[in-house]
Amino acid sequence: MPVESQTDTDGAVPLPRRREQDLARLATFTVDSEGRLTSWSATATEMFGPEAAEVTGRHVCDVLMTGPGQRELMSRALAEAAGGRVHTATLAGGSMGEGRFAIRCEPLAALSGGALVIVQRIQPRPAPGWLSDATARIGRSLDLEETASEVADAAVPEFADMTIIYAVERLLAAGELTETRSEGAAVRRLAARMPGQPGLAAAKRAHLGEVLVLGPGTPGSRAMNTATPVLFDRVDSETAQRLARQHGSAQKSDRYTSYLAMPLIARGAIVGCAIFGREQASPAFNSGDIAVAAELASRAAVCIDNARLYDRERRTAQALQQGLLPGQPEVPDGLEVAHRYVPVGDSVVGGDWHDIVPLPGGRAALIVGDAMGHGPEAAAVMVQLRTAAHTLADLGLPPGQVLSRLDRMATGIAAAPFATCIYAVIDPRGSCEIAQAGHLPPALVLPGGEPVMPDLPPGLPLGLGAESFHSTQISLPPGAALALYTDGLVESRIRTLDAGLTALRDALASALAQPHAELDEACETITEKLRQHGEDDITLVIARIRQ
Numbered sequence: 001m002p003v004e005s006q007t008d009t010d011g012a013v014p015l016p017r018r019r020e021q022d023l024a025r026l027a028t029f030t031v032d033s034e035g036r037l038t039s040w041s042a043t044a045t046e047m048f049g050p051e052a053a054e055v056t057g058r059h060v061c062d063v064l065m066t067g068p069g070q071r072e073l074m075s076r077a078l079a080e081a082a083g084g085r086v087h088t089a090t091l092a093g094g095s096m097g098e099g100r101f102a103i104r105c106e107p108l109a110a111l112s113g114g115a116l117v118i119v120q121r122i123q124p125r126p127a128p129g130w131l132s133d134a135t136a137r138i139g140r141s142l143d144l145e146e147t148a149s150e151v152a153d154a155a156v157p158e159f160a161d162m163t164i165i166y167a168v169e170r171l172l173a174a175g176e177l178t179e180t181r182s183e184g185a186a187v188r189r190l191a192a193r194m195p196g197q198p199g200l201a202a203a204k205r206a207h208l209g210e211v212l213v214l215g216p217g218t219p220g221s222r223a224m225n226t227a228t229p230v231l232f233d234r235v236d237s238e239t240a241q242r243l244a245r246q247h248g249s250a251q252k253s254d255r256y257t258s259y260l261a262m263p264l265i266a267r268g269a270i271v272g273c274a275i276f277g278r279e280q281a282s283p284a285f286n287s288g289d290i291a292v293a294a295e296l297a298s299r300a301a302v303c304i305d306n307a308r309l310y311d312r313e314r315r316t317a318q319a320l321q322q323g324l325l326p327g328q329p330e331v332p333d334g335l336e337v338a339h340r341y342v343p344v345g346d347s348v349v350g351g352d353w354h355d356i357v358p359l360p361g362g363r364a365a366l367i368v369g370d371a372m373g374h375g376p377e378a379a380a381v382m383v384q385l386r387t388a389a390h391t392l393a394d395l396g397l398p399p400g401q402v403l404s405r406l407d408r409m410a411t412g413i414a415a416a417p418f419a420t421c422i423y424a425v426i427d428p429r430g431s432c433e434i435a436q437a438g439h440l441p442p443a444l445v446l447p448g449g450e451p452v453m454p455d456l457p458p459g460l461p462l463g464l465g466a467e468s469f470h471s472t473q474i475s476l477p478p479g480a481a482l483a484l485y486t487d488g489l490v491e492s493r494i495r496t497l498d499a500g501l502t503a504l505r506d507a508l509a510s511a512l513a514q515p516h517a518e519l520d521e522a523c524e525t526i527t528e529k530l531r532q533h534g535e536d537d538i539t540l541v542i543a544r545i546r547q
Contacts, residue, residue, distance in 0.1 A: 026120050033082060033113030035059050035074055047121065048096065060117070066095045069257070069280025077105040081115035090157050091281035100283070102157065130158050131295055139303030142310040144172075145208070148190035151300040155276060156193040159292065162256060162277035165191040165300070166220060167264075169211050171271055171308055185214045185221050187272060190304075214273075223261040224270045229290050230261040258284035262293045264301035271305045332362040334428025334546050338519035340527045342488075342538040351378030351419070352486050352537040353386040357393040362428060365393040368439070368484040368541055369421040369462075385410065385419055385462065399423040399435035403459065403469040407437065410463035418461040422484050428545055432474040432482060437462050440487055443504060445512050447479035447547075451505040481512055481519075481544040488536030489527070503530055512544075519544060 027044035031037055037060055040052035048064060055063045061071040073089055080087035084107050092100040105115045134154035141147055148165040155163040166187035188211050214221040215238055219230040234257075256277035264272040274297055278285065331337050337356055351371030358364055367389050371381040388409050392402045402423050410419060420439040426432045434442065434454075438461030441453040454474060460466040476482065483504075490500030507529050511522035519542050527540055 026118055028116065028118050029060070030108060030116050031060050031078070031114055033078060035061065035078060037063065038114065044119070047119070064095055065091070065281075067091065067281060073279065073281045077103075077117075078113075078115060081105050081107040082113045083107075088157070089279065089281065090161060091279075092283050131292060134158065134296065135299040138299050139306065142307050144304070144307040144311050145190055147303050147307040148300075151274065151296070151304070152191040152193040155274075155296065159289070159296070160260075160276035161194075161279045161282055162275075163191075163193050164189060164275045165272065165304075166214070166275070167272035167304060167308065168224070168270060171305075172311075185224050186211060187214055187220070190272075219259065219261040220273045220275060223263045223273050227263050227265060227270060229263070229293065231285055231290070232259045232261070233257055233284070235259065255279055258282070260285045260289065260293055262297040264297055264304060266301040266305035271301050271308070274300065330358040331356065332358065332364050332428050334362065335364055335426060336519050336544045336546060337364070337366070337541065338523045339541040340523040340539070342527055342531055351382045352488070352539040353382045354484070354539050354541050355386060355390050355393070356541075357390060359393070359396060359425065364426050364543075366424045366426060366482075366484055366541055366543055367393065367421065368486060368539055369419055370439070370486040370488075370537075370539070371419040381410075381413060381419060384413060385421070389421070389423070393423075398471060399425055399433055400469045400471045403435050403437045403462070404466070407460075407462045407464070407466050407469075411465055413463070418463040420461050420487075424482065424484065424543075426476065426482070426543055426545075430476055430478075430545065432476050433471050434474060435459065435469045435471040437466070437469055438464075440485065440490070440501075443483040443485075443508055444474065445481040445483070445508050447477065447515065451483075451508040453501065453505075476545050478545050478547040479515055481508075481542055483508060484541045484543075486537065486539040488538040489530050489540055491536075500530070512542075515547065 027047040028041045029037055029044050030039045037055050037058055040050070040055050045051055050063065061074055065071065065074055070091055073091060077087040077089070086107070087105045088103065090100055090102050100121070102120050104118045106118070108114050108116045137154055138150045139147060140150065144167075148167070151165055152163045167190050169186040169188050172188055189208055192208065214224075215236075218236050218238065219232045223230045257280045258278040260276045262274045262276070263270055264274060274293075276285070276293060339354055339356070341352060341354070343352075353367075353369050353371075355367040356364060357367070367386075369382070369385055369389065371378040371385065385406060389402065389406055392405055397405070403421060406421060418438070421437045422434065422439040422442065423436075424432055424434040424442065434456065436456055437459045439458075441456055441458075443451050444454055445451045454472070456472045457470040459469045474482075485504070487497075490504050491497045492500070495503075504526070507526040508522075511517060511525050523540055523542055527538060531538055
């Protein structure tokens with residue numbers, strides 16, 4: 001490595017000094033509360049040149065941090081250290097030499113408000129591999145806010161000193177993805193990162209989730225309207241006022257002197273924008289930075305839009321499922337009912353359904369059904385069958401007639417898979433009339449006895465054109481419990497149906513061993529115990545005659 005000679009002032013033997021520094025090493029020094037250097041390490045001499053004797057006692061901004069804005073940056077860092085907080089930043093220029101440097105100021109109680117300063121030279125923007133590493137980290141989650149946070153984390157501090165990610169509000173609220181653009185844009189703030197602030201602190205200050213309008217002519221609005229990057233050196237008055245309201249006097253908009261607004265474009269449409277900012281101590285954005293930001297924005301836009309689509313579909317499915325599941329049904333005084341539904345895997349809606357319908361005379365109809373398969377196709381069939389079953393139950397028809405009418409309806413559903421169903425009318429005074437359409441038998445738990453599966457006519461599944469379904473009367477004395485369920489609870493590829501039914505009887509016997517065991521807790525316990533082998537949607541309904 002080339003060296004140059006230097007002669008001490010007292011005429012000593014010249015000492016070699018490295019012209020190129022070891023970029024992996026850290027330079028450290030300490031300053032008092034006023035910013036005067038109190039120590040200076042050998043690695044600081046290697047990196048920056050002066051010896052400890054030359055700089056000790058002098059202000060750090062007279063020796064090292066002499067670039068534009070660096071004195072103000074050091075004042076902020078010392079104020080943070082005085083408050084017991086760590087401050088980090090990136091800077092370049094001044095007497096530090098070429099390149100960019102990452103600094104970290106840590107409070108040092110021994111210096112009565114001073115700080116330990118750690119400096120490391122970082123490679124020019126973008127560092128080799130930085131962009132590919134950053135884009136690989138984006139999109140690991142399909143959560144919208146988390147994806148936006150990954151983008152912000154990738155950008156700060158490697159690319160910018162501040163980043164804010166916005167999404168077009170109409171996409172989030174209505175799912176409208178078009179190429180139509182207009183002056184001004186309503187956006188939702190999804191993520192923000194700022195110097196020295198972890199994600200949670202930045203989120204609090206940035207009011208994440210807030211919907212705001214980027215007015216006509218503002219850089220963010222222009223970037224989205226023209227689908228091109230916008231470089232600017234100061235924020236508009238509206239944004240400056242918003243920053244002042246959010247951050248107070250301690251966080252001024254003039255802290256940043258170079259900005260870049262990048263449109264986020266996915267599938268040819270604008271989905272949002274990213275605002276990057278650099279402090280006065282950092283180099284201004286240039287054309288090379290725009291190319292880097294374009295790659296980052298391209299990856300970010302696709303991942304944010306994927307998360308948006310997933311969020312929309314999930315919310316739609318959740319709304320559908322919640323609308324179909326019984327809320328707080330009116331249960332007769334002499335009866336207790338609890339239920340549990342668990343969709344398979346990541347599905348939110350599937351082919352299982354259940355319902356509880358109050359009937360005249362203090363009775364109640366319990367219905368459990370299962371359209372073959374799971375996901376949207378099975379859910380479409382389930383919706384129609386559940387609605388029809390509820391309507392037929394309200395008419396007070398016997399179980400066999402309800403299933404016959406459901407069967408005729410199922411045969412008329414275009415391309416519908418078959419479905420199974422069990423329908424029970426329970427009278428809390430001690431009886432139950434029940435009928436099945438290809439469904440698994442109920443489990444009956446009598447007081448002081450072992451659970452049994454009553455021998456009932458199985459019937460054909462709905463949609464196969466069965467002419468009739470036979471009903472059976474079952475006696476339900478006080479304390480007796482009846483469990484209705486779908487096959488996802490008891491059957492899987494690694495467990496036979498017989499083994500699953502045995503496991504269900506054992507779980508019922510354990511969960512309902514006590515006469516006054518909580519039914520909600522019993523449903524939860526049984527479902528969790530048996531679902532470990534489940535590969536399908538699971539539904540469990542337990543009804544018990546009060547003692």
